[in-house]
Amino acid sequence: MNEEKLLEKAVSFCTGQGVEYADARFVSWEEESLVQSNGVIENINRNTNSGIGVRVLLKGAWGFAATLSQDEKNIIQACESAVAMAQVSAPLSLHSIDLKKMPKATGTYSSRRDKDPFKVPLSEKVDLLNALHGELIKNKTIKLTDAYLHFAKVNKHFLNSEGSCVQNSWTESGIEYAAKAQNEKDTQSRHLIGWHGGNVKKRGWEWIEEQNLVSQAERVAAEAEALLKAPSCPTKKTTVILHSSQMALQVHESVGHPLELDRIFGSEASYAGRSFVNPDMRGTFQYAAPIVNITLDSTIPNELGTCGFDDDGVPAQRVPLIKKGILQNFLTSREYAAKIGLPSNACNIASSWNRLPVIRMTGVHLEPGDISFEKLLESTEDGIYMETNKSWSIDDVRLNFQFGCEWAREIKNGKLGKIYKNPNYQGITPEFWKSCTGIADKKSWRVWGIPNCGKGEPGQTGRVCHGASPARFQNVAVFGT
Amino acid sequence: MLLGKEKIQDIIQNIKKYAAPDPVEIRIQSERSLLMRMSSSQLHQNTREDNVLIHILLYGDQKKVALSTNHWEAHKLKAEVEYLKKTLPFAPKDKDLSLFPQIKSSIDFRKLCDDTARLDPADLGKKIEILLEKAKNNQIIVAGVLSAGVTECAVGNSLSDHLCYQSTADASLTTVFETDDDGSSWGSWAGSSLHDLDINSYSENLVKRCLLAKKPQDIKAGSYPVILESEATSDLLMFLGWLGLQPKSFEEGTSPLSGKVGKKIFDEKFNVVDDPVDETEFYQHFDAYGEKKKPLTLIENGILKNICYNHYYAHKYKKKSTAHETFGWGVYPTHVHVRPGTTSHEELIKSLERGILVTRFHYINVSNRKAGVLTGVTKDGTFLIENGKIKHPVRKLRFTQNVVEAFSKIDDISSDGRYVPETSFYQGRYLTSQWCPNFRLPAFNFSS
Numbered sequence: 011m012n013e014e015k016l017l018e019k020a021v022s023f024c025t026g027q028g029v030e031y032a033d034a035r036f037v038s039w040e041e042e043s044l045v046q047s048n049g050v051i052e053n054i055n056r057n058t059n060s061g062i063g064v065r066v067l068l069k070g071a072w073g074f075a076a077t078l079s080q081d082e083k084n085i086i087q088a089c090e091s092a093v094a095m096a097q098v099s100a101p102l103s104l105h106s107i108d109l110k111k112m113p114k115a116t117g118t119y120s121s122r123r124d125k126d127p128f129k130v131p132l133s134e135k136v137d138l139l140n141a142l143h144g145e146l147i148k149n150k151t152i153k154l155t156d157a158y159l160h161f162a163k164v165n166k167h168f169l170n171s172e173g174s175c176v177q178n179s180w181t182e183s184g185i186e187y188a189a190k191a192q193n194e195k196d197t198q199s200r201h202l203i204g205w206h207g208g209n210v211k212k213r214g215w216e217w218i219e220e221q222n223l224v225s226q227a228e229r230v231a232a233e234a235e236a237l238l239k240a241p242s243c244p245t246k247k248t249t250v251i252l253h254s255s256q257m258a259l260q261v262h263e264s265v266g267h268p269l270e271l272d273r274i275f276g277s278e279a280s281y282a283g284r285s286f287v288n289p290d291m292r293g294t295f296q297y298a299a300p301i302v303n304i305t306l307d308s309t310i311p312n313e314l315g316t317c318g319f320d321d322d323g324v325p326a327q328r329v330p331l332i333k334k335g336i337l338q339n340f341l342t343s344r345e346y347a348a349k350i351g352l353p354s355n356a357c358n359i360a361s362s363w364n365r366l367p368v369i370r371m372t373g374v375h376l377e378p379g380d381i382s383f384e385k386l387l388e389s390t391e392d393g394i395y396m397e398t399n400k401s402w403s404i405d406d407v408r409l410n411f412q413f414g415c416e417w418a419r420e421i422k423n424g425k426l427g428k429i430y431k432n433p434n435y436q437g438i439t440p441e442f443w444k445s446c447t448g449i450a451d452k453k454s455w456r457v458w459g460i461p462n463c464g465k466g467e468p469g470q471t472g473r474v475c476h477g478a479s480p481a482r483f484q485n486v487a488v489f490g491t
Numbered sequence: 492m493l494l495g496k497e498k499i500q501d502i503i504q505n506i507k508k509y510a511a512p513d514p515v516e517i518r519i520q521s522e523r524s525l526l527m528r529m530s531s532s533q534l535h536q537n538t539r540e541d542n543v544l545i546h547i548l549l550y551g552d553q554k555k556v557a558l559s560t561n562h563w564e565a566h567k568l569k570a571e572v573e574y575l576k577k578t579l580p581f582a583p584k585d586k587d588l589s590l591f592p593q594i595k596s597s598i599d600f601r602k603l604c605d606d607t608a609r610l611d612p613a614d615l616g617k618k619i620e621i622l623l624e625k626a627k628n629n630q631i632i633v634a635g636v637l638s639a640g641v642t643e644c645a646v647g648n649s650l651s652d653h654l655c656y657q658s659t660a661d662a663s664l665t666t667v668f669e670t671d672d673d674g675s676s677w678g679s680w681a682g683s684s685l686h687d688l689d690i691n692s693y694s695e696n697l698v699k700r701c702l703l704a705k706k707p708q709d710i711k712a713g714s715y716p717v718i719l720e721s722e723a724t725s726d727l728l729m730f731l732g733w734l735g736l737q738p739k740s741f742e743e744g745t746s747p748l749s750g751k752v753g754k755k756i757f758d759e760k761f762n763v764v765d766d767p768v769d770e771t772e773f774y775q776h777f778d779a780y781g782e783k784k785k786p787l788t789l790i791e792n793g794i795l796k797n798i799c800y801n802h803y804y805a806h807k808y809k810k811k812s813t814a815h816e817t818f819g820w821g822v823y824p825t826h827v828h829v830r831p832g833t834t835s836h837e838e839l840i841k842s843l844e845r846g847i848l849v850t851r852f853h854y855i856n857v858s859n860r861k862a863g864v865l866t867g868v869t870k871d872g873t874f875l876i877e878n879g880k881i882k883h884p885v886r887k888l889r890f891t892q893n894v895v896e897a898f899s900k901i902d903d904i905s906s907d908g909r910y911v912p913e914t915s916f917y918q919g920r921y922l923t924s925q926w927c928p929n930f931r932l933p934a935f936n937f938s939s
Contacts, residue, residue: 047739048743050585050586051583051585053555053557054555054557054578055558055559056556056557056571056575057558057559057560058559058571059544059559059561059562060561072536072537073537074536074538074539075538075539075540076538076539076540077492078541078542078543078561078562079492084541092539094612095538095539095612096537098534098537098612098615099534099616102534102616102619102620103534103535104531105531132582133581136581153743154745192744197745197860275530275531276634277536278530279634280528280529280530280634280665280667281636364542365538366536366538401856401857401858401859403858403866403867403889404854405853405854405868405870405889406853406868410868410939412891412938412939414858436889436938467526468526468540468638468915468916468917469918470917487939491859491862
């Protein structure tokens with residue numbers, strides 16, 4: 011029986027059990043990864059897995075069961091389990107879940123893939139990693155390198171009891187490569203590309219080729235070497251300019267997570283935490299300076315958070331979250347959007363077939379400003395420029411954060427000066443965002459794919475993306491560690 | 492989906508047959524689990540999972556290729572092995588690679604408490620009902636997770652017909668209790684039998700601690716003497732293990748403990764053993780290479796005695812394997828036991844003139860790897876102590892602290908402690924725990 015027939019059987023069985031709503035999701039993953047350490051390929055891994063998750067709403071409560079089996083008998087057993095789980099939940103639920111009606115969704119989404127990475131010979135992948143290692147260690151201070159090359163092919167098929175039937179299929183490609191300069195006292199890292207698991211896009215091998223990484227190796231090695239000789243970042247309050255890669259992390263931790271509506275309603279309180287934001291702030295709360303505009307957009311072609319439909323079957327969309335500094339909206343699912351009387355904006359995503367969907371950032375982007383990066387720098391009298399995230403920690407309501415970077419430069423009279431190692435900055439979310447005094451324009455705006463955002467219990471790794479240009483903030487506490 | 496030992500043996504034999512004459516090792520995990528998630532004082536997510544994960548590692552000519560799959564049917568496994576055989580010739584040589592170790596004797600360990608292993612959602616629901624009721628009676632909001640599962644793990648390879656097999660049932664509960672005036676408390680429990688979870692006393696203790704933590708006050712950031720309770724100690728030790736006690740960073744010189752084996756770098760009161768076969772709690776009798784696990788002294792009287800190695804890194808760095816290859820999570824100590832002191836927890840508080848008591852930390856991360864500097868935030872019960880008594884609860888504080896320096900001066904260690912379970916898992920159910928007492932440290936840096 012093909013997967014669509016099995017999903018139909020599952021949904022039909024569940025509706026026969028008197029549930030208010032049912033959906034079934036078939037998901038299959040095929041992955042390949044290469045791990046290289048100090049020039050040695052330590053691991054070549056392939057992963058294949060697939061299964062079906064069944065979700066039902068009964069007496070206003072969720073039940074979910076997942077099975078790897080694609081055998082009809084086992085799938086019906088999973089349906090029975092989902093119903094049994096919902097029956098246990100119903101008397102222990104205070105608020106009945108009411109999914110507002112939505113139009114039936116049908117359609118398919120697939121990402122662009124010029125060169126199927128699974129058809130690229132293994133030797134070509136190994137050659138690339140070896141070439142990068144070879145270039146980096148030409149600099150004699152580079153003693154260590156670490157690389158992670160990763161590809162995935164995913165197929166997701168969703169059906170629900172309201173007649174929606176959608177399919178998302180995509181290919182992912184990403185690479186992370188770090189060089190470490192080392193002397194007797196210290197080790198300093200510089201990433202050639204892809205902090206946080208590789209800068210991943212929903213594209214094929216051509217994305218790896220386009221980055222032309224070998225040509226950047228000499229510069230990156232020299233920067234790592236320079237960090238070994240650099241003084242630690244000074245401790246002071248000053249102006250900072252953050253590179254777009256660090257802005258992606260800043261948006262992720264201090265805007266994306268706090269605006270997840272399930273989190274705002276407390277569903278992550280025992281794990282990832284809550285949020286300082288509450289639903290009443292919508293439309294009035296000054297989250298950031300008036301120059302700041304942040305958008306949910308899961309429609310940008312071939313980015314990691316882009317999809318056709320979420321796991322509620324809601325079509326992907328573009329929605330302002332913060333406009334001229336004022337909070338406009340949250341990241342929502344059908345369940346949570348209904349609590350505040352809004353339509354879902356398609357953020358309910360499960361990491362695979364064996365997980366219940368939870369609200370995810372998909373694509374949350376800082377819109378570009380209207381000043382070039384060069385002008386932004388030139389107009390900064392005194393400050394510190396930071397690049398490439400190295401450390402991140404934020405409290406459970408997403409207010410008190412402390413982030414560290416690999417690379418910092420002094421800014422003096424509009425020019426980059428001294429190099430600093432181990433730079434960190436600390437802040438409180440809205441105060442920090444309200445101190446934004448400049449955002450670079452579209453020329454330096456780029457999207458960063460992050461494949462390892464943790465949330466949920468049991469844990470789920472979300473695949474999200476953030477577009478950003480470099481941005482400037484004033485009166486920020488900086489220090490070295 | 493639980494495969495059972497016989498099916499697992501069949502699968503391993505088949506894979507060896509498909510791979511022959513190439514050497515192959517096979518690691519299998521399977522689980523059936525329930526997980527109920529509470530938020531805003533209600534049962535909100537209720538899930539069941541059946542899954543299998545089969546890892547196949549094919550070797551030959553100083554080369555290795557690997558795959559993992561949840562397709563356990565014979566024809567699919569045959570196809571996967573054929574893929575590996577086709578790939579292997581194209582893999583580069585690894586001069587440090589040695590063939591996996593021979594499994595010298597079979598292990599068959601099972602602990603399946605019936606009350607947990609039957610995985611009845613109604614059993615878990617009853618516990619949650621009591622917990623929610625106790626909290627409601629005290630106007631407390633509850634969030635948390637109660638889960639139960641049966642897991643199997645097995646290792647076999649082509650060097651012998653011996654099989655390492657373990658099948659266990661376990662359950663765990665973590666909860667945060669919160670008041671609407673910023674009070675909160677944290678609880679965690681894990682064990683083999685759901686029956687051992689005394690939900691009444693568990694809930695009552697959390698209610699008491701939550702009410703004590705109401706209306707926290709701000710205090711100035713700075714360096715304070717601290718009492719770190721078991722959960723907070725465990726949070727720091729887990730990072731010390733990841734940062735300092737694993738072979739790659741240790742040997743590469745990027746760990747704060749690199750080159751320091753045999754040196755006294757901690758307070759002499761600090762004694763840490765990794766004991767994965769302590770049968771009072773969770774255990775793991777073999778590692779993912781099928782090597783038999785045994786207790787390993789990590790720190791003795793403040794001296795760093797050993798770090799962890801798996802078969803690969805032991806060969807690479809000419810050391811002896813300590814059987815620390817986990818099932819997919821790297822090489823580090825998973826079952827840390829800290830030797831207790833002789834002072835009761837109450838005496839520890841009484842002896843503190845002025846300082847801060849920390850229940851646990853949230854979102855710890857590494858700020859400077861080589862130096863061992865961590866940052867994170869206090870959570871769910873932080874209190875100012877003055878003249879040996881709790882004066883008032885304290886709002887969240889961020890710490891930025893060198894973890895090696897933190898344990899280099901220890902004022903005292905409590906005689907009482909507890910198993911702190913690690914219950915958050917991303918891929919496959921794998922519960923571990925650390926036995927930690929409470930520590931009184933003379934200085935701990937709260938940075939904001």
